[in-house]
Amino acid sequence: MADxxxxxxxxxxxxxxxxxxxxxxQTTGAASAEFCEDCDExxxxxxxxxxxxxxxxxxxxxxxxxxx
Numbered sequence: 001m002a003d004x005x006x007x008x009x010x011x012x013x014x015x016x017x018x019x020x021x022x023x024x025x026q027t028t029g030a031a032s033a034e035f036c037e038d039c040d041e042x043x044x045x046x047x048x049x050x051x052x053x054x055x056x057x058x059x060x061x062x063x064x065x066x067x068x
Contacts, residue, residue, distance in 0.1 A: 012038050 002010075032048035035041065038060040046055060056064065 038063075 030053045032052060032054045033056075034048070036043055036057040038056045039057065041053060041057055043057050047058065050062060054061070
């Protein structure tokens with residue numbers, strides 16, 4: 001049976017994890033673009049969420065990287 005201290009520790013750990021996740025989201029950079037800078041096609045929502053700050057679609061990003 002959990003006592004008051006165990007419950008408080010679990011709650012403190014939960015709030016710490018939430019704070020760390022928020023902090024990580026804030027430091028990942030600017031918001032992603034909705035449309036590609038290069039071809040003006042819509043950037044899929046999943047890419048916008050997974051690659052924070054992306055400004056190009058996958059195809060255009062591959063072309064940019066190939067040019068380097």
